Amino acid sequence: MDARHLSRRLATAAEFVPAGARLADIGSDHAYLPAFLALQGQIKYAVAGEVVRGPYQNACREIKRENLQEIIVPRLADGLAAINADDRIDTVTICGMGGPLIRNILDAGVSQLLQHPRLILQPNVGESNVRRWCIHHGYGIVAERIIREDHHTYEIIVADYGQGIRQLSPEEELFGPFLMREHAKAFVDKWVRERTKRERILYQVQQAQAPAEARITQLRSEIKMITEVVANGNGK
Numbered sequence: 559m560d561a562r563h564l565s566r567r568l569a570t571a572a573e574f575v576p577a578g579a580r581l582a583d584i585g586s587d588h589a590y591l592p593a594f595l596a597l598q599g600q601i602k603y604a605v606a607g608e609v610v611r612g613p614y615q616n617a618c619r620e621i622k623r624e625n626l627q628e629i630i631v632p633r634l635a636d637g638l639a640a641i642n643a644d645d646r647i648d649t650v651t652i653c654g655m656g657g658p659l660i661r662n663i664l665d666a667g668v669s670q671l672l673q674h675p676r677l678i679l680q681p682n683v684g685e686s687n688v689r690r691w692c693i694h695h696g697y698g699i700v701a702e703r704i705i706r707e708d709h710h711t712y713e714i715i716v717a718d719y720g721q722g723i724r725q726l727s728p729e730e731e732l733f734g735p736f737l738m739r740e741h742a743k744a745f746v747d748k749w750v751r752e753r754t755k756r757e758r759i760l761y762q763v764q765q766a767q768a769p770a771e772a773r774i775t776q777l778r779s780e781i782k783m784i785t786e787v788v789a790n791g792n793g794k
C-alpha cells in the first residue's frame with residue numbers, strides 16, 4: 559500500500575470524504591489516506607495527526623515524497639489535539655484502531671469538535687463503543703460499510719452531527735443499523751464467527767470455580783441476539 563494504492567479498507571473510508579474537504583486524519587501513520595485524497599484533488603487541506611514519532615516521520619516522508627506539503631500538514635500530537643480552530647476542519651477520519659481507543663480520542667478531544675465535522679471512523683474491533691459515542695454526542699449514523707480484506711473484516715461508520723439515525727436499539731448499537739438491514743455476506747460471516755467466539759468464552763466462564771454470573775448473562779444475551787440477527791435476513 560502507498561498513497562497511490564490504498565487498501566480497500568482505507569479506500570472505502572475515503573469514499574465518504576466530501577469533495578473539497580478540510581480533513582483531519584488522526585493516527586495517520588504514513589498519511590496514505592490524506593495523501594491519496596490530495597493526489598486525487600479531493601481535499602483542499604489536511605492535517606495528518608500522529609502521537610508516535612516513528613509513524614509521524616513516515617507521514618512527513620510520504621507528504622514530501624508526493625510533494626504535498628502545500629496541502630497536508632503533519633503534526634505530532636495526541637488525538638484531536640493535532641487540530642486547531644484555524645484549520646477549519648470539516649471532516650475527521652480515525653481508522654485502523656480499536657473502538658475503545660477511537661472513543662477515548664473523541665472523548666478527550668470533544669472540545670475540538672465544536673464545528674461538528676463529519677466523522678468517518680473505522681474501528682478494527684469494538685464498534686459499538688464508537689456508535690454509542692456518536693449517539694451520546696448528537697451525531698447520527700448516516701452510512702456504514704462492512705468489507706473483508708486479507709482475512710479481516712472491517713466496518714466503516716460515518717456520522718454527521720444532527721443527521722441520520724440518532725437513536726439505536728441495543729441490537730443496532732452492536733451490529734450497526736445499516737449493516738443489520740443490509741445483511742451482507744461479510745456481515746453474516748462475521749457474526750457467525752463472533753457467536754462461536756462467545757460460545758467458547760461462555761463455556762470457559764461456566765467451568766470456573768466461581769462462575770461470573772453477570773458475564774454469563776451478558777454472553778447468553780449476545781449469543782441470542784446474534785442468532786436472531788443472523789437468521790433475520792432481509793430476503794436478499
Ligand code: SAM
Binds near residue numbers: 585607635654659
Ligand atoms: N490510520 C492508518 C490506517 O488506518 O492504516 C494507520 C493505522 S495504525 C494501525 C494506528 C496509528 O494510530 C498508529 O500509527 C498509532 O501511532 C496512532 N495512534 C494511536 N493512538 C493515537 C492517538 N491518541 N493520537 C494520534 N495517533 C494515535
